[in-house]
Amino acid sequence: MVRYLGRRVLILLPSLLLVSMLTFVMIRSAGGDPAELRLGLHASPESLARVRREMGLTDPWPVQYVRWLGGALGGDLGRSYLTGSSVTDEILQRFPATLELALSSMLIAVPLGIAAGTISAVRARTVVDNVSMLGGLVGISIPTFWLGVMLIIVFAVWLGWVPVAGSTDVHLGIYPITKFSLIDGFLEDGWDGLWDAARHLVLPAVTLAGWPMAILARHMRSSLLEVLHQDYTRTGRAKGLRFVRLVWRHAFPNALIPVVTVAALETGYLLGGAVITETVFAWPGVGNLTIQALASRDYMLVQGAVLLFAVVFALLNVLADVTYAVLDPRIRY
Amino acid sequence: MLSSTREFATNALPPTQQRRARSRFARWLRQVSPSGWTGGVLLAALCLVAVAGPAVTGNPLAMNVPARLQPPSPQHLMGTDEFGRDILTRVVHGARISLGAGVGVVVVGLGIGLLFGLVAAYRGGAFALAAMSFVDIMLALPGVLLAIVIAALLSPRLGTAIVAVGIVTIPYYARLVWGVTQTVRLREYVEAARAAGASDFRILGRHLLPGVLPPALVQATLGVGNGILSVSALSFLGVGAQPPTPEWGLMLSQAQRFILVAPYLGIFPGLGIMLAVLSFNLIGDSMHDLVDPVLAASVRR
Numbered sequence: 223m224v225r226y227l228g229r230r231v232l233i234l235l236p237s238l239l240l241v242s243m244l245t246f247v248m249i250r251s252a253g254g255d256p257a258e259l260r261l262g263l264h265a266s267p268e269s270l271a272r273v274r275r276e277m278g279l280t281d282p283w284p285v286q287y288v289r290w291l292g293g294a295l296g297g298d299l300g301r302s303y304l305t306g307s308s309v310t311d312e313i314l315q316r317f318p319a320t321l322e323l324a325l326s327s328m329l330i331a332v333p334l335g336i337a338a339g340t341i342s343a344v345r346a347r348t349v350v351d352n353v354s355m356l357g358g359l360v361g362i363s364i365p366t367f368w369l370g371v372m373l374i375i376v377f378a379v380w381l382g383w384v385p386v387a388g389s390t391d392v393h394l395g396i397y398p399i400t401k402f403s404l405i406d407g408f409l410e411d412g413w414d415g416l417w418d419a420a421r422h423l424v425l426p427a428v429t430l431a432g433w434p435m436a437i438l439a440r441h442m443r444s445s446l447l448e449v450l451h452q453d454y455t456r457t458g459r460a461k462g463l464r465f466v467r468l469v470w471r472h473a474f475p476n477a478l479i480p481v482v483t484v485a486a487l488e489t490g491y492l493l494g495g496a497v498i499t500e501t502v503f504a505w506p507g508v509g510n511l512t513i514q515a516l517a518s519r520d521y522m523l524v525q526g527a528v529l530l531f532a533v534v535f536a537l538l539n540v541l542a543d544v545t546y547a548v549l550d551p552r553i554r555y
Numbered sequence: 556m557l558s559s560t561r562e563f564a565t566n567a568l569p570p571t572q573q574r575r576a577r578s579r580f581a582r583w584l585r586q587v588s589p590s591g592w593t594g595g596v597l598l599a600a601l602c603l604v605a606v607a608g609p610a611v612t613g614n615p616l617a618m619n620v621p622a623r624l625q626p627p628s629p630q631h632l633m634g635t636d637e638f639g640r641d642i643l644t645r646v647v648h649g650a651r652i653s654l655g656a657g658v659g660v661v662v663v664g665l666g667i668g669l670l671f672g673l674v675a676a677y678r679g680g681a682f683a684l685a686a687m688s689f690v691d692i693m694l695a696l697p698g699v700l701l702a703i704v705i706a707a708l709l710s711p712r713l714g715t716a717i718v719a720v721g722i723v724t725i726p727y728y729a730r731l732v733w734g735v736t737q738t739v740r741l742r743e744y745v746e747a748a749r750a751a752g753a754s755d756f757r758i759l760g761r762h763l764l765p766g767v768l769p770p771a772l773v774q775a776t777l778g779v780g781n782g783i784l785s786v787s788a789l790s791f792l793g794v795g796a797q798p799p800t801p802e803w804g805l806m807l808s809q810a811q812r813f814i815l816v817a818p819y820l821g822i823f824p825g826l827g828i829m830l831a832v833l834s835f836n837l838i839g840d841s842m843h844d845l846v847d848p849v850l851a852a853s854v855r856r
Contacts (some may be wrong), residue, residue: 239690243693245704252708253771359590359840363833365784367791367804368825371811386814494697496786502811512700513792516707528696528704536695 226547230540241532242294246287256303259519277301290525299526304518309526313508317530318401320500320507326427326494331435331486336478337440339436343477344469346447352491354439361436365528366495370429370502376426384421387504426503430495441484446477479549486542490535562766586845593839594679601831605654608647615640615648615801624646624817633823636806637652639814645801645824652802653783653831656717660782660844661775663721668728669771673759675729687733693726702785706794713802720785731774732767739766773839780835787828803828 257273258265265273274280278289290300299309342351359485379384400406407419449455450473458468497509504510508527515523586594609615619639627634633642671690675683693701706719738764739745750764789795796802798809803824810820822851 234695237695240689240692240853241696247709248705269598322720358802358834360829363780363784363829363836364640364792365787365804365825365832368807368828371821371825374814379818381613403845414756468643490697492697492698497700497703498792501792513703516605516704517793524704528700531700532696535697539695 223548227540227544230293230543234536234540236524238258238529238532238536239291242291242529243287244428245525245528246290247283249525250283250286251547256521259303259353262441269408277303294529296525299529300522302515302520302523303521304515304523308333309523311485312511313526313530314525315401316506316508316511319505320493320496320509322404323423323426323430323494323499323505323507324489326423326483327430327492328434328489330427330431334431335435335438336442337483338439339481340446340469340474340477342439342443343446343450347444352441355443357499358436358439358443361432361439364432366433366500367427369432370439370499371431372444373425374502388506406486426499426505429502429511430492430499434485437529438481442481445480446473449473451478461495479546483542483546486545488539493531493534511513559566579846587765588841588844590837591841594834594839594841595603596614596833597830600840601650601834603694604647605651609651610722612641612644612647615645616799617641617644620740624813624820626819630666634819636820637817642806642820642823644650645802645806646827648801648802649806650831651797652713652796652800653787653828656713656786656802657779657835659717659784660724660786661778662723663718663723664778664782665728665771667721668725669732669767671725672732673736673763677740677755677759677763681731686729690726690729693723694730698723699785699788703789703792703794706789709796711797713790713796713800716786716789717782720789723785724782727778728774732771735767735770736763738763739763756819766773773843773846776835776842777839780832780839783828783835784832 255270256277256279259269260273261269278286281289284362293300297310302312304311304458327495338354342354345351351392374386375384381512400409402421403423404416407415407417409415411418446469450469455468455473458472459465468523492510494505496505497512499505500507500509501513512524512527515521515527557797564629597678617640619635620638622631622635623637623639623741625631625635625639631641631643634639636645671686675686700714702719702723705722706716709715709719745758745762748758786795787802787807790802790804793808796805798805808822810817810824814821
């Protein structure tokens, strides 16, 4: 097991290296002058040249890349072109918010998706199944940003139950402690703070949960249907097991194995989807930061954020494979 | 999927009816599920709107500032936006843009991915290793994010957004085609063709491509829907279509600024995206039940 895990992580390294090279080359070839970005349009040619030298932009690309990579391996992703602050710090400031949003969404999507898929499979080809699968299809067809906007209109604008955007009210979060809005809210204002943070979190979390929930429901349905048609389930039926017990004890755990893998993979896609959801809700996460950085051409920041997303995504891929290998004894590793 | 195998069994028609089903096409039509028909009708309606609609509704950029931000009324069935432009007109024009964008994404993704996958699987060797490693690396990145970055770097326009999303989908097609070709290329008929002296080009085109095409087309159908979704998302984020283009995602992002005064602005463009994507998903789903059900598992993520 340890060797399998080691091998998987080793394969990861060259691909992450290539990803970092790819982003580096892509971003450098996009052009734009970081020195001008820092100093403004009216800077003198001398000071521009000086800043370029200071930022190491006069070196050839490979030298710049190796220097950046060397720093990245030590946890230093360079300095923001725009503000000059550490990219690592900027990203770490924002990452907890993204993580909090993604985890909350999975907390909604996994149980509901699995429940819907299970009910669909057990009641296959009935009205319940059709409604639930149509829901699943709508779930994968609905644009995340539209779902977000519609939820805002209904629950924030019309009903006024929750705030329109943001992660906390203004008086909170000035001195974030853990940077998780729920925990910070509680630490600063007790139950009121927690309630306030939760009210901010619920709409973005639901918005982001739509897609993985639909995917999980569809996978759960087909997986359980497959198991229910296997010989051992028929044997169980033949020896007189009650249907509920048969499903719950024999079919469900086996059907769950591939779905767990999907859930791990979906968490990775969720991080990509978070870019959109965070923009809709002005959620102070890494996705929002990336979009802002792209808009202001702060490519050092973009580069760091892309690398972070790639690392997290790749790790979740490994996690998916490993859980599969652990859960399914038929898999040899 | 088991549901589909069961469907195949029940679709075995009694002999009398079988005679009545004259052509293969008629038999094929019978196998299309109700959801497939729903998707087809939906898509046909959307295509009609996209082709004929713009001629009926007029100029989507015509402003009428005094009549700005009006709620839906008999004159403006979907209301007007902040410049007094008629939303219905813009949504109708958006259908043409989005359907075109979805197809464009698939042309880029399927075109390059199919070529890569076919050649990699057929030639093998160092090229295959390099190509498929590259595919694996691309798959190890969150696609939407990559597309956003590419589009932003290539100067944000509708065209670049389509290309960016297309590029990101290449590995999915390449991987699928590669897998299918691997299984097909060792069959006896391919060997027979080679023994008969067929050129590589002929073997690829006449013997391997027909085996690869059905699952690739299922993937492509779902890909049009996902392409529409992704391109509109890029436009929403500001790295796709630029104002004043009547693109659905862009219209939504502009609508969000008026969410408190004119919440209805956002309803129809989003509904358009959803119906378009839904129609392709419905069709793709029923197609994937028709094509080899074993392959279906690899088509659907």
